[in-house]
Amino acid sequence: MSPDMIYFMKVNVAILFFYAFYRLFFYNDTFFRLRRTTLMGLLLVAVVYPLPDFSGWMKEINTVTEAATVYSTMLPEVIVSAGKTTAAAPEGWLLQSAFLLYLAGVAVLGIRFAVQLGSILILSVQCKTARINGVYVHLLNHPAGPFSFFHLIFIHLPSHTEQEVDEILTHEMTHVRQWHSLDVILSELLCTLFWVNPFVWLLKREVRQNLEYLADQTVLLSGHDRKSYQFHLLGLANQKAAANLYNSFNVLPLKNRIRMMNKKRSHQIGRTKYLLFAPLAALLLMVNNLETVARVTTLPSDIQPTDSVMPEVVVVAYTPTDSQPAVPANDNQKKTVQKNEPKIMKDTPPREYNGEKVFTKVDQMPSFPGGDAALLQYIARSIKYPVESQRAGNQGRVIASFTVDKEGNIAQLELxxxxxxxxxxxxxxxxSLMPKWTPGVHKGKVVNVRYTVPITFRLQ
Known part of the structure; x- marks a missing residue:
C-alpha cells in the first residue's frame, strides 16, 4: 500500500472516530465557543496527526517497545508498486478506476467551491453599499436570505422591518467579528478532499450549526425578544439563498437552533470534559508512531540493534506472463552490479567517515526531505523490479546501509x-540517487549518522 493511501486511510478513520467522539461527549451542551474550538481541533488533528515522527523518542521507552512487539503481529506491510515493468493485474485496474473516480469527485467539488466563492465576490461588486446602524452592508437587489462572508454582509432591506434588520445585523456581525468564515472554508475544503467519507460531511454540518448557535446566543444576550426572534427565523425559512458558501441568518435546520435557544444552560462543571481532547490527540500520535517502532522492533537479527532503521518497504510485482517481453536491466543497473557485485558486509559498520565519528543514535536524527512518508513516495516512484529477476523467480529482502554525512549527502552505501x-x-x-537529507545533530553539532534500510522484493 502506497504512503499516500496509508495517509488517506488514517485521516478518514480519524474523522469517523472524531465524529463519534464529538456526538458522544459534546453534542447536547451549550458551551458553543468550546465546541467551536474542539470541532476545529478535531478536523486539524485528523489531517495532521499522521505526519509527525516521534518514533526515535518512543523507541527509548521500554513499555512502548513491548507494545510495538504485540502491535507488529497485526501490522500491514508498506508496499510500493514495482513500476512499469510489472504485469497488469485486475486488482490494479480496479484500484486505478477507484482512484480516478475519487479524483473526479475532488475536481467536481473543487469547481463547485470555486463557483460559490466567485458568486459571492461578484455579488460584492454588483451590490450597492450602505451604512446601517454603523455597519456597512451590501444591498441585495432581489428578495433573498441575508448572509455574511468574512467582513461582507448582504441583506435585502425591503424584506425586513427595522427590528428585524437590527436582529440580522447583530447575528451577522457575530460571524464577522469571530471569523466564522474560516471554519466554513476549512470544513468545505476537507469535504472536497475526503468526500468519500460520509462522516466528514456530518462534521461539516456540526461546524455550520454550531456557528449559528453562537450567533443566535449573541442576539439573545443583546436583549432581543426570544419568541420574536424565533418567529423571524421561521418567516425566512423558505427564502431563496443568494449564495451557498456563507454564514447564513436562516440556515436550516431551524428546529435544532430553536431547541438550543430554549435549552437550559449547561452546568459549568461540564467544561472539564473538553480536556479529554488533549489526551485523545496524544494517543493518536502515539499509535501512529507505534507503527514505525513496530517495524523496527521486528526486523531480522542480522541488522545490528544499534543501527537507525527506516520502515521496511515491500516491492510487489505480479509474475510476468509468457506474452510479456523480457526487459533487460538498464545501463545503470549493469554498472551498479559491476560496482557492487555480490558484496555482503560481514564486518562491523563503518565507524568513521572523512576522519570523523559515525553515530547510530543522536539527539536529532537525519530526515529525508518531507519525512518518512516522502521517502516511501520517492522509493515508490524510483524503484523498478527487473523483469529478468521476475522471470527467474528471484525475490527476498535486500538490506542496505549508508551514512548521512554532515552535509546531508549519502555516503558509504553498502550491502x-x-x-x-x-x-x-x-x-x-x-x-544512491536519494536527494540530500537534513543532517543529524548531536549535542548541538552536526554529525555523521549511519542508517539501515530493508527493501523486500516479492512476487505474486
Missing part, C-alpha cells in the same frame, strides 16, 4: 544482505 545481483543493484541504485 548488508543481498539476494542476487540485479535486485541488489536496483536497491542500491535507488538509495
Amino acid at each position: 548488508v544482505r543481498g539476494i542476487e545481483p540485479l535486485l541488489d543493484a536496483e536497491a542500491l541504485r535507488v538509495l
Whole structure:
C-alpha cells in the first residue's frame, strides 16, 4: 500500500472516530465557543496527526517497545508498486478506476467551491453599499436570505422591518467579528478532499450549526425578544439563498437552533470534559508512531540493534506472463552490479567517515526531505523490479546501509544482505540517487549518522 493511501486511510478513520467522539461527549451542551474550538481541533488533528515522527523518542521507552512487539503481529506491510515493468493485474485496474473516480469527485467539488466563492465576490461588486446602524452592508437587489462572508454582509432591506434588520445585523456581525468564515472554508475544503467519507460531511454540518448557535446566543444576550426572534427565523425559512458558501441568518435546520435557544444552560462543571481532547490527540500520535517502532522492533537479527532503521518497504510485482517481453536491466543497473557485485558486509559498520565519528543514535536524527512518508513516495516512484529477476523467480529482502554525512549527502552505501545481483543493484541504485537529507545533530553539532534500510522484493 502506497504512503499516500496509508495517509488517506488514517485521516478518514480519524474523522469517523472524531465524529463519534464529538456526538458522544459534546453534542447536547451549550458551551458553543468550546465546541467551536474542539470541532476545529478535531478536523486539524485528523489531517495532521499522521505526519509527525516521534518514533526515535518512543523507541527509548521500554513499555512502548513491548507494545510495538504485540502491535507488529497485526501490522500491514508498506508496499510500493514495482513500476512499469510489472504485469497488469485486475486488482490494479480496479484500484486505478477507484482512484480516478475519487479524483473526479475532488475536481467536481473543487469547481463547485470555486463557483460559490466567485458568486459571492461578484455579488460584492454588483451590490450597492450602505451604512446601517454603523455597519456597512451590501444591498441585495432581489428578495433573498441575508448572509455574511468574512467582513461582507448582504441583506435585502425591503424584506425586513427595522427590528428585524437590527436582529440580522447583530447575528451577522457575530460571524464577522469571530471569523466564522474560516471554519466554513476549512470544513468545505476537507469535504472536497475526503468526500468519500460520509462522516466528514456530518462534521461539516456540526461546524455550520454550531456557528449559528453562537450567533443566535449573541442576539439573545443583546436583549432581543426570544419568541420574536424565533418567529423571524421561521418567516425566512423558505427564502431563496443568494449564495451557498456563507454564514447564513436562516440556515436550516431551524428546529435544532430553536431547541438550543430554549435549552437550559449547561452546568459549568461540564467544561472539564473538553480536556479529554488533549489526551485523545496524544494517543493518536502515539499509535501512529507505534507503527514505525513496530517495524523496527521486528526486523531480522542480522541488522545490528544499534543501527537507525527506516520502515521496511515491500516491492510487489505480479509474475510476468509468457506474452510479456523480457526487459533487460538498464545501463545503470549493469554498472551498479559491476560496482557492487555480490558484496555482503560481514564486518562491523563503518565507524568513521572523512576522519570523523559515525553515530547510530543522536539527539536529532537525519530526515529525508518531507519525512518518512516522502521517502516511501520517492522509493515508490524510483524503484523498478527487473523483469529478468521476475522471470527467474528471484525475490527476498535486500538490506542496505549508508551514512548521512554532515552535509546531508549519502555516503558509504553498502550491502548488508543481498539476494542476487540485479535486485541488489536496483536497491542500491535507488538509495544512491536519494536527494540530500537534513543532517543529524548531536549535542548541538552536526554529525555523521549511519542508517539501515530493508527493501523486500516479492512476487505474486
